[in-house]
Amino acid sequence: MKTFIKIAFTISNVFISIVGFTQTTPNGTSITSYIVYPTPPLSTDEIDWINNYVSTHHNVCQIYSGPTRSYNCHAYAWPGSTSYWLNSPGDDLFWSDNSYVLTSYTNNAGTRVSYQGDHSGIVVTGGLCNGGTAIASKWGEWGLYVHAENDVPPSYLPGSPKSYYGRCASVSLTNVTYGSGTPASTVNFVSPGYYPIFTNIEYPRLNSNIAWNPSSGTIPFTSYGTFKINADLSISSGQSITFYMSSNGYCDSDSRNISFAASSSFYLIGTQKLTDNLTIVFDKPDKIELLPQRINIIDNFSGKVEKTLDINDISSIIEKENTINIDISRLSRGTKIIAFEYLAGNSIDPKIEIKSERVVFR
Numbered sequence: 233m234k235t236f237i238k239i240a241f242t243i244s245n246v247f248i249s250i251v252g253f254t255q256t257t258p259n260g261t262s263i264t265s266y267i268v269y270p271t272p273p274l275s276t277d278e279i280d281w282i283n284n285y286v287s288t289h290h291n292v293c294q295i296y297s298g299p300t301r302s303y304n305c306h307a308y309a310w311p312g313s314t315s316y317w318l319n320s321p322g323d324d325l326f327w328s329d330n331s332y333v334l335t336s337y338t339n340n341a342g343t344r345v346s347y348q349g350d351h352s353g354i355v356v357t358g359g360l361c362n363g364g365t366a367i368a369s370k371w372g373e374w375g376l377y378v379h380a381e382n383d384v385p386p387s388y389l390p391g392s393p394k395s396y397y398g399r400c401a402s403v404s405l406t407n408v409t410y411g412s413g414t415p416a417s418t419v420n421f422v423s424p425g426y427y428p429i430f431t432n433i434e435y436p437r438l439n440s441n442i443a444w445n446p447s448s449g450t451i452p453f454t455s456y457g458t459f460k461i462n463a464d465l466s467i468s469s470g471q472s473i474t475f476y477m478s479s480n481g482y483c484d485s486d487s488r489n490i491s492f493a494a495s496s497s498f499y500l501i502g503t504q505k506l507t508d509n510l511t512i513v514f515d516k517p518d519k520i521e522l523l524p525q526r527i528n529i530i531d532n533f534s535g536k537v538e539k540t541l542d543i544n545d546i547s548s549i550i551e552k553e554n555t556i557n558i559d560i561s562r563l564s565r566g567t568k569i570i571a572f573e574y575l576a577g578n579s580i581d582p583k584i585e586i587k588s589e590r591v592v593f594r
Contacts, residue, residue, distance in 0.1 A: 255267060255311060255313075257310075257311075257325050257326050257329055257331040258326075258331040258399070259329045259330060259331040259400075260329075261325045261328075261329040261331070263311065263318060263322045263325055265322075266318055266319045266320075266321070266322025266325075267307075267316045267317065267318055267319075267322070268316065268317050268319060269316055269317070270301035270302065270303075270304075270316075270317050270373070271301070272301075273300075273301055274299055274300065274301055274373060278299070279298065279299045282299040282373075282374050282375070283298065283299065283375075286371075286374065286375065286377070290377075290379065290383055290384075291379075291380070291383060292377040292378065292379045292383070293361040293362075293366060293377075293378045293379055293380070294377070294378035295375055295376070295377055295378075296368060296375070296376040296377065296378065297314075297375055297376040298375045299373060299374050299375050300373065300375075301373045302314060302315060302316075303315060303316060303317060303370060304317040304318065304319075304370055304372055304373075305351050305352045305353065305369050305370045305371065305372070306318040306319070306320065306322065306323040306352045307370075308352075308354075308368075308369070308370045308376065309323070309344055309345075309352035309353055309354050309369065309370075310323050310326045310344065310352060320350050323346070323352055326344075326397070327346075327397050330400050330483075331399070331400060332344055332397035332398060332399055332400060332482075333397060333398060333400045333482050333483060334395060334396065334397060335396050335397060335398035335482050336396070337396070337398065337482075338355070338365065338396045339355065339365050340355060340398070341355055341356055342354065342355065342398075342399065343355040343396050343397065343398055344396070344397040344398075345367055345369075345381075345394055345395070345396055345397075346394065346395040346396075346397065347384065347388045347389055347394050348389075348390065348392040348393065348394070348395075349387050349388035349389055349390050349392075350388070351369065351371075351384065351388035351389075352369065353367040353368060353369030354367065354368050354369070355367060355368075355396075356368045356378055361378065361379065361380045362380075364380050364381070365380070365381050366378050366379070366380070367379055367380070367381055367384075369384070371384070371385060371388075381394070398482035399482060400482050400483040404486050405431065405477055405486045405487070405488040406486075406488075407431075408429065408430065408431055408477070408488070408490060409429070409430045410422075410427050410428065410429045410430070410492075411427050411428070413430075416429070416490050417490075418489070418490065418491065419491045419493065420490070420491065420492050420493070421493050421494075421574075421575050422467065422492055422493070422494055423494060423574070423585055424467060424468050424471075424494040425466075425467070425494075426464060426465070426466050427464070427465050427467070427492070428463070428464050429463045429464070429465060429475075431477075463475075465492060467492055467493075467494045468494060471493070471494050472491060472492065472493040472494070473491065473492050473493075474489055474490070474491040474492075475489070475490050475491075475492075476489055477489070477490065508559070508560070508561050509557040509558060509559060509560065510529070510557070510558040510560045510570070510591070510593075511555060511556075511557050511558075512527075512555070512556050512558070512570075513554055513555050514554050514555075514556070523543060523546055523547060524543070524546065524572040524573055524574050525542065525543050525573050525574065525575050525584070526540060526541065526542050526543065526572075526573040527540070527541045527546060527558075527570065527571070527572055527573075528540050528569075528570075528571040528573070529558075529560070529563065529568055529569075529570055529571075530568065530569040530570075530571055531564065531566065531567075531568060531569075532566065532567040532568060532569050532590065533566060533567070538563050538564065538568070539558070539560070539563060541558065560593060563593060564593070565593050565594060566592070566593060567590055567591070567592050567593075568590065568591055568592070568593055569588050569589075569590055570588060570589050570590075570591060571586055571587075571588045572586065572587045572588065573585075573586055574586075574587065
């Protein structure tokens with residue numbers, strides 16, 4: 233019994249059997265020679281003793297998993313394995329080849345923590361430990377716990393500083409998408425409505441959130457997501473919005489401006505002087521990119537296109553601040569469909585969106 237207590241308390245490393253497959257750091261350095269399978273499994277008595285000891289001597293904030301010899305702290309924190317042990321100095325390779333680099337951003341979820349007492353952990357979402365920095369780490373053959381930074385077995389933290397590492401990976405903003413996955417161009421012409429925007433950048437690869445700064449503070453805007461940095465924008469007819477996006481990673485930074493403009497829609501349409509003119513009022517006639525690309529006047533009965541105006545015609549016949557008048561004196565009488573063709577999508581995937589109204593020519 234005395235020997236057993238000593239093994240449990242010191243979180244002993246009992247293992248044999250070299251793993252026969254290649255494992256590497258993110259930058260490709262092999263860690264295979266430092267990987268072992270532990271054996272034998274813990275007994276029920278050993279597990280009970282460990283659980284009792286942890287509950288008595290530590291104030292862990294959450295238990296992710298119970299005691300097991302299947303993996304250790306370095307395997308969990310660096311390659312993310314729960315099937316083998318990664319022995320020192322194998323964990324050192326993750327920062328010596330610059331897969332991870334030292335960072336001063338110690339509270340970001342995903343930051344790796346290296347304790348001088350040969351222990352590793354990962355910073356997890358704040359608030360799990362009464363608002364303080366919460367670390368998830370595997371305590372040798374003990375469990376996987378979420379705990380306060382310094383609430384670890386004494387051998388892990390012998391009064392010496394810890395080191396914090398962030399993933400050295402690209403934070404490029406070139407792959408931003410919106411809607412159902414449309415690549416975002418520098419300028420995007422969209423219909424009025426709500427659009428989700430996706431950066432596809434994970435929090436662990438950033439030392440701070442992306443700065444989303446709408447050009448107009450009146451447009452509703454929220455950011456959300458636990459692991460991705462995403463956003464929703466709400467844009468009305470005739471509005472435009474620009475996001476000044478910037479990100480600072482552990483190894484690089486990037487910035488990009490992306491604009492969204494909603495096609496201007498008409499809010500008044502009708503005939504004047506009985507048979508002479510069709511009057512259409514737009515929100516933003518001064519922005520040619522927000523006008524329809526084409527207006528077709530179609531007979532409701534026959535389906536025949538009786539008159540077409542393209543963007544050049546439309547922009548050249550605007551008579552007032554926001555009004556165009558179309559001569560319809562030579563068109564047939566009856567119910568007509570006024571079809572507005574708007575450019576939607578972006579330069580990579582252009583699309584035409586049609587809006588229509590019915591009017592009666594008398």
